[in-house]
Amino acid sequence: xxxxxxxxxxxxxxxxxxxxxxxxxxxxxxxxxxxxxxxxxxxxxxxxxxxxxxxxxxxxxxxxxxxxxxxxxxxxxxxxxxxxxxxxxxxxxxxxxxxxxxxxxxxxxxxxxxxxxxxxxxxxxxxxxxxxxxxxxxxxxxxxxxxxxxxxxxxxxxxxxxxxxxxxxxxxxxxxxxxxxxxxxxxxxxxxxxxxxxxxxxxxxxxxxxxxxxxxxxxxxxxxxxxxxxxxxxxxxxxxxxxxxxxxxxxxxxxxxxxxxxxxxxxxxxxxx
Numbered sequence: 001x002x003x004x005x006x007x008x009x010x011x012x013x014x015x016x017x018x019x020x021x022x023x024x025x026x027x028x029x030x031x032x033x034x035x036x037x038x039x040x041x042x043x044x045x046x047x048x049x050x051x052x053x054x055x056x057x058x059x060x061x062x063x064x065x066x067x068x069x070x071x072x073x074x075x076x077x078x079x080x081x082x083x084x085x086x087x088x089x090x091x092x093x094x095x096x097x098x099x100x101x102x103x104x105x106x107x108x109x110x111x112x113x114x115x116x117x118x119x120x121x122x123x124x125x126x127x128x129x130x131x132x133x134x135x136x137x138x139x140x141x142x143x144x145x146x147x148x149x150x151x152x153x154x155x156x157x158x159x160x161x162x163x164x165x166x167x168x169x170x171x172x173x174x175x176x177x178x179x180x181x182x183x184x185x186x187x188x189x190x191x192x193x194x195x196x197x198x199x200x201x202x203x204x205x206x207x208x209x210x211x212x213x214x215x216x217x218x219x220x221x222x223x224x225x226x227x228x229x230x231x232x233x234x235x236x237x238x239x240x241x242x243x244x245x246x247x248x249x250x251x252x253x254x255x256x257x258x259x260x261x262x263x264x265x266x267x268x269x270x271x272x273x
Contacts, residue, residue, distance in 0.1 A: 002223050002224060004223055005220045005223035005224035005228075005229065006224075006232065008216045008217075008219045008220035008223070009216070009217065009220040009224075009228075009229045009232035009233050010232055010235060011213075011216045012213045012214075012216035012217040012220065012233050012236075013213075013232060013233045013234065013235045013236035013239060014236065014239050015209045015212055015213035015216065016213045016233070016236040017089070017236040017237075017239035017240040017243060018209055018239075018243070019036075019205075019206045019209040019210050019213065020076075020080075020085070020089055020240065021085065021240065021243050021244075021247060021248070022202050022203075022205065022206045022209075023036070023076070023077065023080050023206060024080040024085035024089075024248060025202075025247065025248065026080075026198060026202065026203065027197070027198070028081075028190075028194055028197065028198055029077045029078075029080040029081045030077040030078065030081060030186055030190070031186050031190060031194040031195050031197065031198040032077075032198045032202065032203040032206065033073055033076065033077040033182065033203075033206075034077075034179075034182050034183040034185075034186040034187075034195060034198075035183075035195060035198050035199050035203035035204070035207070036203040036204070036206035036207040036210060037073065037175065037178060037179035037182055037183065037207065038179050038180075038183050038207070039203065039204045039206075039207030039208065040175060040179070040207035040208065040210050040211050041172065041175050041176045041179040041180075041207075043207060043208060043211070044168070044171075044172055044211050045172060047168055047172075048168050048169040048171075048172035048173070049169075051166050051168050051169055052166070052169050053165060053166035053169060054164070054165040054166070054169050054170065054173065055164040055165060056164075057164040058161050058162075058164035058165040058170065061157055061158070061160050061161025061164070062161055062165075062170065062173050062174055064157045064161075065154050065157045065158055065161055065174045066173075066174050066175075066176075066177040066178055068150050068153050068154040068157065069150075069154060069174055069175065069178045070177070070178035070181055070182060071150050072147060072150035072151065072154065073178060073182055074182065074185075075143055075146045075147045075150065076092075076147055078143065079092075079140065079143035079144065079147060082139060082140070082143070083137055083139060083140030083143055083144075084137065084140060084248075084250045085240070085244060085248055085250065086130075086240075086241065086244040086248070086250050086252050086256060086260075087130060087131065087137055087140045087141070087144065087256075088140055088143055088144045088147070089237065089240045090126070090127075090130050090237045090240065090241065090259065090260045090263045090264075091127060091130060091131065091140075091141065091144035091145070091148070091263075092143075092144045092145075092147040092148045092151065093148075093151075093234065093236065093237050093263065093267065094123045094126060094127055094130075094148075094237065094263035094264075094266065094267060095123075095127065095144065095145060095148035096147075096148040096149075096151035096152045096155070097119075097123075097152075097267050097270050097271070098120055098123055098148075098270075099148055099149060099151075099152035100152045100155055100156060101116060101120070101270060103152065103156060113273055114273075115269060115270075115272065115273025116270060116273045118269055118273075119266045119267070119268075119269035119270035119273055120266065120270070121266070122262055122263075122265055122266030122269060123262070123263055123266030123267065123270070124266075125259075125262050125266075126258075126259045126260065126261070126262030126263035126264075126265070126266055127259070127263065128259070129255050129256060129258055129259025129262060130256050130259035130260055130263065131259075132255075132256075158170075158174075167214075167218050168215070168218075171211070171214060183195065217229065217233060220232075220233075228271075228272065230271035231267070231268035231269075231271040231272050232268075234264050234267035234268055234271065235264055235268075236264075237260050237261075237263050237264040237267070238260055238261055238264045240260070241256070241257050241260035241261070
């Protein structure tokens with residue numbers, strides 16, 4: 001794997017963890033998410049226009065992905081307002097590829113390989129350590145499972161949709177609808193004052209980083225095979241665990257940190273299997 005691809009994939013992983021952390025730190029994660037989405041949609045519209053390549057066949061997939069993304073951001077922001085980032089992020093990221101694998105096996109009727117079985121087992125062990133057994137946060141776990149289901153679903157949808165469109169315009173179109181709908185929803189429920197209160201540098205940075213992490217992933221994929229890039233990108237789970245310690249008022253126990261590392265390792269095994 002070229003050094004440039006390695007650095008790009010690791011950068012994408014770090015940026016993904018950072019924008020999630022910034023949302024979790026926001027005074028109002030839901031309003032901050034709405035602002036970030038609008039900023040991302042506006043900031044990258046010129047790039048999407050310059051690289052426009054969207055076939056008619058892509059639109060049904062775009063519509064489906066936009067609906068799933070809307071649900072994803074509703075759950076993500078709600079989770080960060082009600083549950084610990086150190087619980088939600090690794091569980092959601094770890095369970096998503098397991099659900100994708102399960103869906104693929106059901107549809108294709110194939111038997112899992114040894115590597116896939118090992119990856120699922122490692123993720124399961126990590127999830128147990130992250131969540132804990134006694135005193136586990138059932139609400140945070142439920143949010144994480146819902147988020148993981150959305151990630152798995154839009155991953156499968158986007159895999160088909162991007163066969164008919166260039167990546168950046170595809171992502172831009174998928175993002176515009178949820179950005180407007182979610183901002184409108186938060187404005188209606190909490191009032192425009194809530195959106196204005198979060199219209200600062202942090203949500204704007206989140207919007208830019210959100211798109212930037214995707215762009216770095218695309219750049220890495222242009223230099224190396226998909227499997228190692230996907231595996232390295234999931235080091236974001238470890239980055240998130242490390243960032244929790246100094247930047248969030250949450251306790252990152254050694255056991256939970258070890259669980260996050262296991263989740264990242266299991267995802268990497270699945271990506272390489």
